[in-house]
Amino acid sequence: MRKLSLAMLPLILTGLAACGGGSSTTDVGSPSSSSISSSSISSTSSASSQSLNENWALVWSDEFEGESIDTNKWSFEVNCTGGGNNELQCYTPREENAYLDNGFLHIVAREESYQGPGEWDDSPSYDPNDTSVQRDYTSARLRTKGKGDFKYGRMEIRAKLPQGQGIWPAFWMLPTDNVYGGWPRSGEIDVLEAVNTNAAGGNEVHGTLHYGSAWPGNQYSGTSYVPPADVWQEFHTYAVEWSEGEIHWFVDDVHYATQTSDGWYTYYTSDSGAGYQLGEGAAPFDQNFHLIVNLAVGGNWPQDPDDTTSFPQTLLVDYVRVYQCALDPETGAGCSDLLDSQIERLPGFPAPDIKSFSLYRDGDTTLTLETPSSDTLRSLTPGYYESNAGNLVVDPAFNTGSDTVWSAEFSGAANIFLSADQSSEEDGLASGVNLSQFAQTGQIAFDLLVEEKSGDAQFLVKVDSGWPAVSQKEIEPSVGEWTRVVVRLSELQANNIEPGQVDLNSVVNPFVLELAAGTAKIKINNIAYECLGDCAPQAILAGQSSTIETPHTVFDDAINVNWDFGIGIYQTAANHVSTSIVEASDNARGQVIDVQFGNAGGSGIAFIQSTSPKDMSVFSGGRLVFDVQVLDYGLASQVAIRVDCVHPCSSGDIELGMVGSDGWQTVEVPINDLVNGGLDLSRVNTPLVISPTWEAQANVHLQLDNIRYIAP
Known part of the structure; x- marks a missing residue:
């Protein structure tokens, strides 16, 4: 349920999922009173959808027929984090906020002061006894993580929704194991969301996917649907049918949206040292996900409750069910027969191109810089520094017979670098290079051959804005073969000698390779900056500064x-x-x-x-x-x-x-x-x-x- 707040953002915004957290809990019974009387709802409960064909196999369900919430199926998330959306509720495991009665799950949002943990329940620093955050509303959020995890299938909920300004119920899915990294790189599937129903949100419900790269490069896409009967007056069945590379949304078996893997992507990192990479196939929606049902109050999307909002508000759930396609459980394909051929798939956001900007290739040391009017070529100057004379023998244009590479032989601490610290021949441009667009998804990549090195050799890759504004990352290259080295800019650490770190707005030396200790003999080629989508190294305009002075x-x-x-x-x-x-x-x-x-x-x-x-x-x-x-x-x-x-x-x-x-x-x-x-x-x-x-x-x-x- 992470959402963009249209009223808050100039370019790209996003929020986060409805508030998370958790603690251990026992079964929860119903309280002595209910905000909705059982007599008013008993006749509205129904059996499973009559429209599903026999190839759908029911593999998990909760009909909420017991005396208490089944903690073999559900866990309570318990915290007051605000869900990353600036929501106003604390999620609790109390009877007042979640209970069973007459075959229904009641999730109740209440207006009351409450104190609870300020960390997500999955955080290493989570303390269930923490009461550091106080909020003015309480509610509940249940999830099946570790108890009901699914890859592909039909996930559905039959529910009657609450209403009012600032009220935000949801039935959605998050990855159980963040295979592609933190949100939203491992994906999010929103089966149902509704905000401000019977108020500014009318009778509209939403189905959405979240994916892409780490914030602020995250993306979301989806659409909305208006059922013929009011969602706060009638029960409706909300579902997705999810197969390999394809997700469909339904309300009461009316197909209203489709997204395919052509319109989603993940840009992630792994432990392989390969740096950022685009996910293949249907990634990130090719892993196990778990179910979440919750009721949030306020937040970036709905905004706060107002004088028209009454409390308590109740999300009333008849059942939650998961079916898997018996025809092909591996892909989940072949069972959907409720699809409307007139529904056009949502375009989503196809994977952007990974762009590469060469700094050094076969002896050529030029970098293409983006300017407000056009691109320009900036010549880079190869240079070196040695802590003691004689520590380095270097040739930035060494001919191997088949190509030209940069060779260096270190007999002590020294470094080699490419410098952009020179005046441009073009009017209006200053020296240096602005690499700020690489901060989130950028990386330095180069080919490195370590022909020999001592056992204590320590290699550092650095980016330099002028000492001590330098950041670095230690690398441990193999010996005897050409290796592609990738260093993400987000991995760079601050200067460990004097206080300082690189200012990406004004980079003097965009590439430095240093031998901080030991000895080594190396060759380098194909040095480049890489990034995703609409990004580029930029020229620094004359008079431009990262520090604004008065007036x-x-x-x-x-x-x-x-x-x-x-x-x-x-x-x-x-x-x-x-x-x-x-x-x-x-x-x-x-x-x-x-x-x-x-x-x-x-x-x-x-x-x-x-x-x-x-x-x-x-x-x-x-x-x-x-x-x-x-x-x-x-x-x-x-x-x-x-x-x-x-x-x-x-x-x-x-x-x-x-x-x-x-x-x-x-x-x-x-x-x-x-x-x-x-x-x-x-x-x-x-x-x-x-x-x-x-x-x-x-x-x-x-x-x-x-x-x-x-x-x-």
Whole structure:
């Protein structure tokens, strides 16, 4: 149930699963009173789906007919972590939050103060007796991990859903063993989710997959469905049919969505030393998953309950069942006969390309850098350093007879490196290289032949922004054969000699190989940086800095070079938001930023952003100042702004009311207000985000000018 909050994010967001955690528990009986009387529900229970063909074999089920929850099938997760979605509940194993009555599982969300663990139950530091976190709601989350783990099949739940603003029930699946790494690289299958039913969410339910690479490179895709009968009034059966490379969603055996492995992927690491790699076949949805049923309160997706939300709220479950296809249990294929041929498969997110950027190949030492207008070639300079004269004999263009390689013979501590620390021949570009886009999925790869080495030889791969801003990783190469060495940038450790670590925004030496101890004789070739998807080494623009000094103007006729991403938008409907820089009607004002919101259904934001975060600590206690005029407020009742520091780090929304409605108005926002909302001034990547009233933006037209930060 990890979700993107549309109202919170400029580019990519995500949250996490509904709150986790756990502790040991005994069977739980029903409490003395219920929020839903048994007489009102007894007639609604039903037997299994009559539509399934005989090839589906029932392999696991809970009909909830006993006196207490079967802890041979279910475990309680117990914590107050907020699920990674900023949810408001503590999950407990108490009777008040989960019990059986009259053949139904009741999961009850209550408004009450409660204290519990602040760690997930699977965390090594989890303490079931921890009471460090206090929240204002309680609920329950049950899972079958280690007790019911399945690869392929039909998973279904028959349930009546709770209702109200801020209410979030779910039936979903997580991998039992994170074969491809932590969330979402090993996948997540959401069979059923509903938020704010009988409120802003109407009667809509959702089916979704989560996958991709580690946050913030995670992806999700899915769709929604509106049953003909209200989900809070009637029981419905929610199911997925999952086979190798294919997942289908159903409500009451109505097929409403399909996703296939063409539209999902995992980008993960293994213990093989091969670095990041794309999963093959149906990965990550080719492993055992377990079931989860829970009721969350609040969070990034539904937002908080309001005065219209009544408590307690109950998720009422008739049964949970798992079938497997007897025709081909290995692939799970061949049993689905409820499919609607008119349903088009969801496109999802196919695996991006793994990009490679060469630094050294057969003696060539050039690197392609991305600039705002075009790509440029930057010549790299091979160099070396030796702690004592005579420690190194080096040839960066050694001819082996078949190719050209870099050879080095170490008789003591020394290193070889490729330097980008030189002025570009192109106007407007500075020396060095910006590698910030490699921080999450990037790696250095090269071919290494260790012809001989002493027993105490210690090799380090380093990336250098100028001493002591250096990070490193020790490698242990084999001897006597060419080996492909891969070092993930996320593995690099801080300088162990003097305090410091590399600043990927401004790299002087993108490749350093050091022999810190011992002796060795080596050859190197095919040095490259690799990354996934929309990433590249970037040129550093003249005047660009990772530290912003005062005074600072973000926009005045043009966008400051430090905010090199420029103007961006996020929108929930195509063509809803448009931006441009136009000549102001007041000629003395010059150029202004013009933002228009369409009349089609949808919501969105406009923002200014940098491709790398900036340190704006100097503005602590100062002000964000800008001019705004709103030519047309349309249906909106206000404008809100925020400042982001690499999602999910943000100031949160600052509501401004109907500013600029009578012409140009200067707005001042105290930086302390932004910091108190959660802004980290040391890593600001989005100095201004602006949005009219969410879901009421039709025909809004506004303009911005003179955006600036002022120190105290």
